[in-house]
Amino acid sequence: MKRSDREKELSRRMITRRALGLGGIMTAVTGTLMWRLRDMQLEQADAFRLLAEENRINLRLLPPIRGLIHDRNGVLLAGNEQNYRVVMTRDDAGDIDLVLSRLQKLIALDDEAVARAREDMMRNRPFVPVTVAERLSWEEISRIAANAPALPGVTPEMGLSRIYPLQADMAHVVGYVGPVSDRDLEGLERPDPVLMIPRFQIGKSGVERAEEERLRGKAGSQRVEVNSVGRVMRELDRVEGEAGETLHLTIDARLQNYALERMAGQSAAAVVIDVASGDILAAASAPSYDANLFVRGISSRDYNSLLENEYRPLVNKCVQGMYPPGSTFKMVTALAALEAGETDGRERVFCPGHMDVADNRFHCWKRSGHGRVDLVAALAESCDVYFYEMSQRCGIERINAMAERLGLGIRYDLPMTSVASGLNPSREWKQRTRDADWRIGDTVNVSIGQGYVLTTPLQLAVMTARLASNRAVLPRLIRDPLERAAPQAADLDLRPEWLEMIRRGMSNVVNDRRGTAYSSRVTEPTMAMAGKTGTSQVFSITRAEREAGIRSQEDLPWNRRNHALFVNYAPLVNPKVAVAVIVEHGGGGSTAAAPIGRDILLAALNEGRPPLSAYPTSQRNRISAEQEALSERLRDLGSFRVSRA
Amino acid sequence: MSYLEYNTQRMPKGAAKILHLNWALVVLLVAVACYGFVMLFSVAGGSATPWMEPQMQRFAMGLAVMFVVALIPIWFWRSVSGLAYGLSTLLLLGVEFFGSVGMGAQRWLEIGPLRLQPSELAKITTIMALAAYYDWADIKKISRPVFVLGAAMIVLFPVFLVVRQPDLGTSLLIAAAGGAVIFAAGVHWAYFAGVIGSVAGLVVAVFVSRGTEWQLLKDYQYRRIDAFLDPTLDPLGAGYHINQAMIALGSGGWSGRGFMEGTQSRLNFLPEKHTDFIFTTLAEEFGFIGAGSLLVLYLMILAFCLVTVLRTSNRYAALLAVGVTANFFLYFAVNTAMVMGLAPVVGVPLPLISYGGSAMMVLMVGFGLLQSAHVHRPRLPT
Known part of the structure; x- marks a missing residue:
């Protein structure tokens, strides 16, 4: 509409005044943002930097090699054997049921083990490897390796596990190891963090238990960089652990x-x-x-059957x-x-x-x-x-x-x-x-x-x-x-x-x-x-x-x-x-x-x-x-x- | 105001118009966009694809659009304001009925190969419509309730439609930018006091209504508010994004962790790192120098926009320029406040930097209108 010059002047003044007011508000808000930025980046930078590092770096323990136990003449009473196992990653497997059923045709794997592996995989994050089978023979491992293309997400791995070559001979003296239980952790003031490694084995009876500290050794550690979902991106550094002490028993x-x-x-x-x-x-x-x-x-x-045997095989009658x-x-x-x-x-x-x-x-x-x-x-x-x-x-x-x-x-x-x-x-x-x-x-x-x-x-x-x-x-x-x-x-x-x-x-x-x-x-x-x-x-x-x-x-x-x-x-x-x-x-x-x-x-x-x-x-x-x-x-x-x- | 009014005064014509553009503003826009290119290159892990290259093409296109819009006389834009407003409202209605759902909200409208986000368009057209409305209205009567109601209707209709998508962030931005235009037009301050008062009342109502049958917001929106109020409350849930963003931002320090060295963004701790949260990557990798200088650039853009506002005596042009300025300000203020934990997480991109087509295009159209107001400002005969 046509406006008078007076009206135009009025409008112009009003807009100028209010626009400057708005500009002032905007500048104030931007200033506040700047202040906040300064506060976070300059005042609290160290705290945030620390949080970022904690996010990024994950310390992983490398289990030590358990010490050996010998008799007085150097006969091996407790050793570590290489243990071939098969691990599977849900992320890479795709159809896990299909892969598991194929795996079942290649190695001895009962339905119970399959169900357990399946459950483990679903419970963990998709990229976490889950052990499907252990103590496989070299033939079984080769069969899996040969069929690798049909088994996505399946990897053969090698670890160490305890073995007692003399089987029953030394059971009462040397004892045995087993997975760490809550009872094992009870009473420990500051449990060795290595005990928290999944599937870590601890002495349960006999020398294995009594000399646990000497046999266990010291855990190594590995610092890895992980991303937001925990997947390992690269290894930053690694400190090798110390193997446990070798014990010599007086037993012949x-x-x-x-x-x-x-x-x-x-x-x-x-x-x-x-x-x-x-x-x-x-x-x-x-x-x-x-x-x-x-x-x-x-x-x-x-x-x-061991418990019910009236000759009490589990009891070390000597002591x-x-x-x-x-x-x-x-x-x-x-x-x-x-x-x-x-x-x-x-x-x-x-x-x-x-x-x-x-x-x-x-x-x-x-x-x-x-x-x-x-x-x-x-x-x-x-x-x-x-x-x-x-x-x-x-x-x-x-x-x-x-x-x-x-x-x-x-x-x-x-x-x-x-x-x-x-x-x-x-x-x-x-x-x-x-x-x-x-x-x-x-x-x-x-x-x-x-x-x-x-x-x-x-x-x-x-x-x-x-x-x-x-x-x-x-x-x-x-x-x-x-x-x-x-x-x-x-x-x-x-x-x-x-x-x-x-x-x-x-x-x-x-x-x-x-x-x-x-x-x-x-x-x-x-x-x-x-x-x-x-x-x-x-x-x-x-x-x-x-x-x-x-x-x-x-x-x-x-x-x-x-x-x-x-x-x-x-x-x-x-x-x-x-x-x-x-x-x-x-x-x-x-x-x-x-x-x-x-x-x-x-x-x-x-x-x-x-x-x-x-x-x-x-x-x-x-x-x-x-x-x-x-x-x-x-x-x-x-x-x-x-x-x- | 009519063509005649302009015609009586000196006005650059043809190619000469280009010389009369607000060039400082253009330079600033390009500078800010360059920040964006660098950051998009970085968050892609040092690669021009998938984000930097398309973004450069879009910005180039946006610049071209800006120039075209700038060279078209402002009185043309005044005369199509109502039409544009009507069209964008129709598109919003179209989203309401035919829109596709993305990220849990209906935001896009697909017309053939074109993918439109009408809510972005509505930001500009609402400002245009308001500017035209106040250019038309009698200055002495604008503070009357009926006239205020008219302006309110212009703003609230698109706001209502956008809220229904639902896109709370954009709808608040439209309302705030509209409010800035109404304020600049000279409506009595008591109305604004009333609105602010009732908004405060509404906030109270929102919290009180939570968990009841008539709760005003969706559950996820409440969770976002919770996360905003205390991000550490649920560091792996609703507060996760804002926590990680703040860690990235704070860990930048004075000079940052270095180009492409930001662990938070490189290791995917940051959400939406190429869009809404890109400011955190900038702050992490370039520190206070990088992030602070960007804020300074933004402030300078605001200043040059205000120059345009102040230099034009044309009421429509001035009000339009105020709206564009306010809109731009709201974008970056809300976005940076959000990643610094000062505002709740709403889907607002960082202007000219976040990856995305619709927002960039609408911004450049807005700057085009402002440039048009700058070029075609009435000049006293010399």
């Missing part, structure tokens, strides 16, 4: 193998100790199990099993009485076959009685009454002290699982735990290794080694391969003439016609042996059973029979090796345990295999047949030897 794998096979078919345990050094040469607990099953993930069926020592305890009672000065050892005690103590009648195992016996004869013939008498003279406290001095009731600090302390009872102990007074009958029971006293085969072996050496031998499982001489144990300080009597008694057990283990004697003089049998009562035959015609152990069900024990050492002069054997519910010590103890001891003295020449001529035919049968099951360790330590 060949002897261990022999001991286990010698006890095959029985629920038994044997511990062999080097008398001078305390080295545990063998700690065999039969039956055993293949530790590799646990590394690979044991099936619930296999696991249940976990606690048994009444029976007559193998008599040396303790005898030494306690000698030290107390209550007898000189030559004194003879009359054994009518029983003894009445405080209105109770205690029987000798030989109902007809031993007649008059001195200490040596009492040990050789295992006369109970003699020790009933001695224990009443010296009292429980002296017996308790002597038992401890000989290594009983002590929890040895060994890198094994659940090392038990046994039970070395005392007046104070009974008051504390049972809230009852110690009775004289309790002392009488303990004097022959019954009643409250409980020992482990390891403790019995230590006791035997201490008796043989008069030194406070301490068992050990790991040795420094470079050590010149084993550390000498402290003097036990038992008077030599006492020990001489004890040793003579033990020698007579096997070498005297009246000895309880005469049939297990050794005729080779360089391997001449001393020992002590033990039969520990688990249940007494009840009156009802007796009336029902059950007279002997053989008539009882297996789990009610007596435990058979035998401890021995050899040679008689300058003893080298001490052995303790227990056969659970084996019946009598002289029949069930002594032959095993003898064979294992001979094997220990002769590079793991008992020489036929050591046996009495009358037994050689039978022994030779037995050895033949056994030798088929024994392992040839030549191929497992990695290096001579």
Whole structure:
């Protein structure tokens, strides 16, 4: 419309004024933006730069190589094997069901594994590789490689996983590894970050667990640049980790193998100790199990059958099993009485076959009685009454002290699982735990290794080694391969003439016609042996059973029979090796345990295999047949030897 | 105002018009566009494709369009204002009924090979229509409610249609640019106080209505508001983009991390790094020097636009120029405020820099109109 000049001027002024106002607002806003930009880029730049770096850089841990475990001769007990596995990436696979079904035709892969792999892939981000199958053979890997074009997203990979070449032989000692569980992390103040690596394996039992820190090594690390979805773009730098330490056990794998096979078919345990050094040469607990099953993930069926087996293969009876020592305890009672000065050892005690103590009648195992016996004869013939008498003279406290001095009731600090302390009872102990007074009958029971006293085969072996050496031998499982001489144990300080009597008694057990283990004697003089049998009562035959015609152990069900024990050492002069054997519910010590103890001891003295020449001529035919049968099951360790330590 | 009014005064004719363009503005526009080319080259990982090359072609085309529009007399544009407004409104209605859905919103209209974003067009045509309206209206009566209502109708009709697409960002920009024109025209300030007051009331209503049956915004819009208010609340969800953008921006420091060295953009932590969030890449790689100098350039563009406004005595031309200036200002202010965490994330590109055709073309048409106002300003006879 036509406007007057006045109106035009009015319009122009208004627009100029308001446009300048708008310009002012715009400038102010832009200034604010500038200020904000300055604040972020100059004032807070470092904080933001840090955030950007955190975004960009991802630290990845490289799992260290786990340390090896060798036996004393360099035989590999625990190693790492190359493990071929197949990983699959959802992103690259496209149709994962199709690829998986193709994969199933090439390698052994059950539906359960396929379902699990599928689930893993869907749960993770699409570019995360998921392990589909492990422990493939070279043939399977080659087949996958040959069919690679039909298998998009599938890559064969190689890793390391734990292997126990001797399978069941070392399961109880070496133990096994398994994936890290929440329980493993519990109680760790600052868990090693390497434990968070998926599929990282940690020691679960035995040496693997006890020496985890040394075996694990130190993780390496790798800094990688990742993009916003976490895909690795490039490696920035890498610090190699440190492999775990190689451990050398004191175990002789060949002897261990022999001991286990010698006890095959029985629920038994044997511990062999080097008398001078305390080295545990063998700690065999039969039956055993293949530790590799646990590394690979044991099936619930296999696991249940191990759990339900009444011979308890999962238990390391050498250190976990606690048994009444029976007559193998008599040396303790005898030494306690000698030290107390209550007898000189030559004194003879009359054994009518029983003894009445405080209105109770205690029987000798030989109902007809031993007649008059001195200490040596009492040990050789295992006369109970003699020790009933001695224990009443010296009292429980002296017996308790002597038992401890000989290594009983002590929890040895060994890198094994659940090392038990046994039970070395005392007046104070009974008051504390049972809230009852110690009775004289309790002392009488303990004097022959019954009643409250409980020992482990390891403790019995230590006791035997201490008796043989008069030194406070301490068992050990790991040795420094470079050590010149084993550390000498402290003097036990038992008077030599006492020990001489004890040793003579033990020698007579096997070498005297009246000895309880005469049939297990050794005729080779360089391997001449001393020992002590033990039969520990688990249940007494009840009156009802007796009336029902059950007279002997053989008539009882297996789990009610007596435990058979035998401890021995050899040679008689300058003893080298001490052995303790227990056969659970084996019946009598002289029949069930002594032959095993003898064979294992001979094997220990002769590079793991008992020489036929050591046996009495009358037994050689039978022994030779037995050895033949056994030798088929024994392992040839030549191929497992990695290096001579 | 009529052709006669102009004719009585001295006016450059033919090719001579080119000499009378606001050349400083042209130079500034080219400079800003060059920032854009460099950044698009960088975010493509050092490649001219897929973004820099098409962007250069578009800018060249945009410059050509600007010159053509600039050389056409401003009175022609005044006379087609109503028509343009009507046409763009029809296109918006077309989107309402036939538009294709992109990014969760109907924004494009496909006519043969042409892909139109009528909401961008509506920004310019609304300004044109308002300028023409106030050129027509009696200056003494413009503050009367009826006249204000007329102007409001012109603005709110396209705003309403764009909100329905739904494109809250663009609709607010149209409303704000329209408001700037109405303000410049001289409408009584009390109206603006009223509008600002009711907007504040509306914001309150928006928050109060959340979760009720009559909630005013879509859920995703609420989430964006939440993310804006506290980006760290949900760093991997709704706040992710703005958090990452701020990290990129802040980590630039004084001189930046270097050309093509920005880890945030190169490793894809930045969203929409070639479009709405391109400013963050600039700030990350060139630091305060790069980002700050861009803001200075923008400010200079505003200044030269205002020169045009102030130098023309023609009411239509001046108001149109105010609208174009305000529109441009709103683009860059909202975009940079958004990536710096000062405004909620709304889909507003960085003018002349973000990759995209429609916005660039509409901006250049706008500058063309402003240049036309500059060239064809009434001059006193000498």
